[in-house]
Amino acid sequence: MIEYLLSPFHYDLMLKAMFVSAMIGGVCACLSCFVTLKGWSLMGDALSHAVVPGVSLAYMLGLPFALGAFVSGILAALCMGFIKSRTRIREDAVIGIVFTTFFAAGVLMISLYPSNIKLNTIVFGNILGIAAGDIWQMLIISSVTMLVVALKWRDLLLHSFDPNQARAIGLNVGVLHVTLLTLLAATAVAALQAVGACLVVAMLVTPGATAYLLTDRFGRMMIIAMVMGVLTSLIGAYVSFFVNASTGGCIVVLQTAVFLTALMLAPKHGVIASWLKGRASVTALMTGVPGEPVPSGAVMR
Amino acid sequence: MDHIAQGIDLVVQDVTVAYNNGHVALHDASFSLNPGTICALVGVNGSGKSTLFKAIMGFVRPVRGTVRIAGDPVKAAHKKNWVAYVPQSEDVDWSFPVSVWDVVLMGRYGYMNFLRIPGAQDKRLAMESLERVKMTEFKDRQIGELSGGQKKRVFLARALAQQGRIILLDEPFTGVDFKTEGAIIALLRELRDDGHIILVSTHNLGTVPEFCDQVVMINRTVLAFGPTETTFTEENLALAFGGALRHLRLDHTDVPGAERNELVVLTDDEGALVVGAGGRLERRKARNDDQKAGSEP
Numbered sequence: 001m002i003e004y005l006l007s008p009f010h011y012d013l014m015l016k017a018m019f020v021s022a023m024i025g026g027v028c029a030c031l032s033c034f035v036t037l038k039g040w041s042l043m044g045d046a047l048s049h050a051v052v053p054g055v056s057l058a059y060m061l062g063l064p065f066a067l068g069a070f071v072s073g074i075l076a077a078l079c080m081g082f083i084k085s086r087t088r089i090r091e092d093a094v095i096g097i098v099f100t101t102f103f104a105a106g107v108l109m110i111s112l113y114p115s116n117i118k119l120n121t122i123v124f125g126n127i128l129g130i131a132a133g134d135i136w137q138m139l140i141i142s143s144v145t146m147l148v149v150a151l152k153w154r155d156l157l158l159h160s161f162d163p164n165q166a167r168a169i170g171l172n173v174g175v176l177h178v179t180l181l182t183l184l185a186a187t188a189v190a191a192l193q194a195v196g197a198c199l200v201v202a203m204l205v206t207p208g209a210t211a212y213l214l215t216d217r218f219g220r221m222m223i224i225a226m227v228m229g230v231l232t233s234l235i236g237a238y239v240s241f242f243v244n245a246s247t248g249g250c251i252v253v254l255q256t257a258v259f260l261t262a263l264m265l266a267p268k269h270g271v272i273a274s275w276l277k278g279r280a281s282v283t284a285l286m287t288g289v290p291g292e293p294v295p296s297g298a299v300m301r
Numbered sequence: 302m303d304h305i306a307q308g309i310d311l312v313v314q315d316v317t318v319a320y321n322n323g324h325v326a327l328h329d330a331s332f333s334l335n336p337g338t339i340c341a342l343v344g345v346n347g348s349g350k351s352t353l354f355k356a357i358m359g360f361v362r363p364v365r366g367t368v369r370i371a372g373d374p375v376k377a378a379h380k381k382n383w384v385a386y387v388p389q390s391e392d393v394d395w396s397f398p399v400s401v402w403d404v405v406l407m408g409r410y411g412y413m414n415f416l417r418i419p420g421a422q423d424k425r426l427a428m429e430s431l432e433r434v435k436m437t438e439f440k441d442r443q444i445g446e447l448s449g450g451q452k453k454r455v456f457l458a459r460a461l462a463q464q465g466r467i468i469l470l471d472e473p474f475t476g477v478d479f480k481t482e483g484a485i486i487a488l489l490r491e492l493r494d495d496g497h498i499i500l501v502s503t504h505n506l507g508t509v510p511e512f513c514d515q516v517v518m519i520n521r522t523v524l525a526f527g528p529t530e531t532t533f534t535e536e537n538l539a540l541a542f543g544g545a546l547r548h549l550r551l552d553h554t555d556v557p558g559a560e561r562n563e564l565v566v567l568t569d570d571e572g573a574l575v576v577g578a579g580g581r582l583e584r585r586k587a588r589n590d591d592q593k594a595g596s597e598p
Contacts, residue, residue, distance in 0.1 A: 037397060085321055154417035158407050161397050168358055168386045169411035169463065170379040216443035218398045 008241040017127045020135060021233040021251060024194045025203060027142045027187050029229025030149055032208030033222050034180060038160045041205045042092060043077075046099035047181075048188040048200035050076030052106030052122055055192065060113060066137045066189050073185030076102050103197070125196030125248045127237065138190040145183050156180060157218055194233075195248030202252040203229065210259045213266040228258055308336030308496050309383060309466040311357070315366035318352050325521075326352040329366070332517050332526040334498045336466075339489055341513040341529070342502040344541055348520040350502045354469055357500070358386060370467065378467075382411040385465025387456045389472045395445040401455050402440045405431055408462035423462075430461035434488065450481030457488065467498045474505045486512045506567060506574035509533055510582040535576050538567055547573075 008014040035044050051069035058068025076098055083094045110119045121129065149156070158166045159176040167173045184204070191200045211224035236251030243250070264271050312333040319325045327349035334340055344350050355361045356368055359375035370378035378384055385408070408430070409423040419427070431437045434454040439447060444455060453473060460468050470489075474482050489499050489512060501513065509516060509529065516533045518525045518541040525537045538546065547568045565576040576582065 037394075151416060154410070157399075158410060161394065161399060162388065162407070164358065164360070164386055164388060164392075165407060165459075166410075167360060168379060168384050169382055169408075170376075171410070212398065216398050216445075217400065218403070221398050 008238055011241075013128055014237075014241055016130065016135065017247060018234055018237045020127060020130060020138060021194050021237040021247065022230045023142050024138065024187075024191045025207075025229040025231075025233025025251065026226050027145050027229075028191055028200075028203035029207035029225040030146065030222065031184060031187055032204050032206065032229070033211065033218070033225050034156055034160055034208075035184070035204050036208035036212055038180075040184070041201065042095050043181075044184060044188065044204040045201040046076065046080070046095045047073050047185050048192070048197050048204070049099045050102035051185065051189050051192065052103050052197055053109055054106075055122055055189070056106050056109045060109075064137060065134065066141060066186070069189035069192070070182075070185055072102060072106075073188065074182065077181050077185070121196075122192060123196050123198055124246060125192065125194050125199070127194050127247045130193055134193055138193065141186045141190040145187055148179065148183060152176075152179070153222075195251060199248045199252045202255060203233075206252075206255040206259050207232075210255075210262045213262045213269045216268070228255070232258060309371040309498070310335050311467055311498055311500075312369045313353070313357070313366075314369070316353070316356050316363045316368060317365040318349075318356055318361050319364050320361075327356070327519075328522050330519065330523045331366075332523055334500070334515070336496045336498060337493055338514045339493050339499040339501065339512055340515040340517060341509045341533075342500060342517050342519065343506065343509065343533075343538075344519040345543075348541070349522075350519060351471070353519065354471065354500075354502060357467075357469065358384060380411075382463055383466045385460035385463045385468045387453070387460055387468065387470045387473060390449065390452060390476050392471070393444075393452075393456075395452070397444065399444060400440070401431070401436060401442050401444060401447070402427070404444060404455055405458045405462050408459035411463065426464070427458075427462045430458040433461060434458045435484075449476035450478055450484070453477055453481070453485060457485065461492075466496075467500065468492065470499065470501045472503060473501060474503065474508060482508065506538070509574065530582070533574075533582065535565060535567070538574070 008018070035041055051073045054068035054070065054072030054075075055065045056068075057063075057072075058065045061068075080091075080094050080098045083089060083098070084091055087094075089097075106122070107119065110122070118126075120126070155166070155171060155176055156179070158171070159173060159180070163173055166176065188200050188204070191203055195203060207225040207229040208221070210228060211221040214224055215221050232254040233251050236254045237247050239254075240247040240250040262270065265273075267273055310333060314331050314333075316330045317325065317328045330349070330353060342350050342353065352361065356363055357375065359368075359379060368375050370383055373381075375384070405427045406419055406423065409419060409427060410417050413419060413423060428437070431440060434457050436451060436454050436458060439451060439455075444452065447455065453476075473485055477485065486508070489501075493499055493514070503509065510533060513529050513533075515527065516525070516529050517523055518532070518537055520541050520543075524541050525532050547566075567574040567576065574582075
């Protein structure tokens with residue numbers, strides 16, 4: 001039995017897959033905190049789809065895929081910014097138009113000029129078929145992202161919380177904005193291989209959202225999200241070996257399970273806790289237990 | 302060089318701001334403030350109040366005209382942390398996972414090193430600022446767990462910790478009870494006496510004569526600027542607000558010694574302005590008495 005459970009560890013391929021998944025899971029989770037707090041979930045989704053044409057072009061031309069993805073991701077972000085500032089169209093519609101356009105262009109390119117990359121790989125990921133060169137690119141992206149966040153998380157936090165204050169004390173808000181966007185695009189690229197373009201957004205949102213239910217402090221939120229990201233990715237990759245299923249699917253389903261658990265059971269912001277709190281205050285009102293005094297602001301001037 | 306000792310002035314000259322869509326939000330706005338003053342910024346919604354704030358904060362670049370702080374352009378002034386900003390309550394995400402202490406420390410970021418790790422000086426000033434607004438005991442609360450007045454005080458503490466010389470307040474009295482309003486006003490007076498410039502954007506016309514030394518009245522441009530006594534008049538308010546004010550004429554006054562008993566009550570959304578005979582501004586002298594009475598058993 002134990003032999004059976006340990007069997008994934010005998011395969012180089014599986015070890016590599018688990019390592020890469022855990023790494024990507026951790027980095028995505030780290031950024032997911034900023035994504036959830038900044039309300040950028042749609043943006044993350046958009047970026048992960050918008051990198052597809054860049055990736056396919058890079059593969060065709062034999063360039064590093066990260067480069068192509070990065071260029072098309074930033075191009076998409078610029079397009080969105082341009083359309084939003086020049087027209088009356090709302091942001092969600094702009095994002096919807098731009099990312100589907102980019103994604104469609106990518107799909108078109110791959111289907112017209114079949115190369116050594118398959119559409120399936122980009123859309124659903126293929127962590128077992130990952131090349132050594134790609135692992136290096138992912139390693140570099142992850143380390144740079146983690147380094148930037150480790151050094152500048154306080155600035156990024158202030159930028160998310162109160163951009164006006166950030167500007168008022170002389171921080172370069174434009175640079176911070178582009179930095180976060182760049183990290184997001186780069187991480188989306190790295191995660192593409194692991195879970196595919198469709199599921200990247202889950203890894204960029206779910207851990208942050210889960211941690212946000214569990215704590216009211218940013219530092220703790222970051223730690224919870226990252227622990228969750230690493231563990232779910234590791235276990236997801238491990239389980240996928242036994243059920244012989246898509247790694248990305250396993251990871252994301254696992255993350256959703258954790259999220260649902262937190263949603264119900266979170267001590268303060270969970271559904272059950274809110275329900276109990278609501279019932280307790282109603283009971284207090286009904287039984288006439290002295291509750292909160294009438295607020296002093298209610299007095300007429 | 303110690304900038305605390307020297308006064309810093311704010312000069313807004315012929316500022317015209319146009320947005321990308323071609324809308325001119327503000328044109329040829331001019332006024333200047335010397336150190337040690339509380340100035341109200343009064344006008345209807347969409348009159349360019351927030352645009353003027355944005356111009357002073359450097360968020361929008363005027364197509365014409367300049368904003369200078371102690372002779373410097375706004376960007377240079379920001380680098381020196383001279384401009385502190387207290388946001389409107391609606392503009393803050395109160396469920397954000399930060400504590401009161403985190404928010405106050407954010408005021409010190411401009412002084413901190415590359416990694417923004419607070420030093421002893423930063424912590425001391427943040428602590429002193431919290432004490433000054435009497436929020437020390439709420440230090441570890443998440444910001445959403447505070448009352449309206451406490452929330453305002455936290456952001457005031459952040460401005461204090463920043464040691465800004467110009468403090469911009471956007472609707473400081475919205476969602477704040479009468480007592481806290483008084484406490485905030487007392488604090489602003491202290492800051493004025495220390496030589497700060499305080500610019501308050503407000504709908505609460507009633508409080509203006511009570512604590513503002515000067516008034517800027519705007520509607521797309523500066524309509525009137527000067528000391529509250531002479532500028533905050535019924536005629537100027539009519540000019541600034543047009544028909545947007547509720548206007549009641551009553552035949553009664555509570556102020557002893559007033560020869561005529563005619564009162565005019567002007568109100569926008571919040572606290573009403575009461576104008577006595579001959580345009581005299583009726584201050585709410587009753588505030589202190591109210592508070593004394595309230596604290597007695």
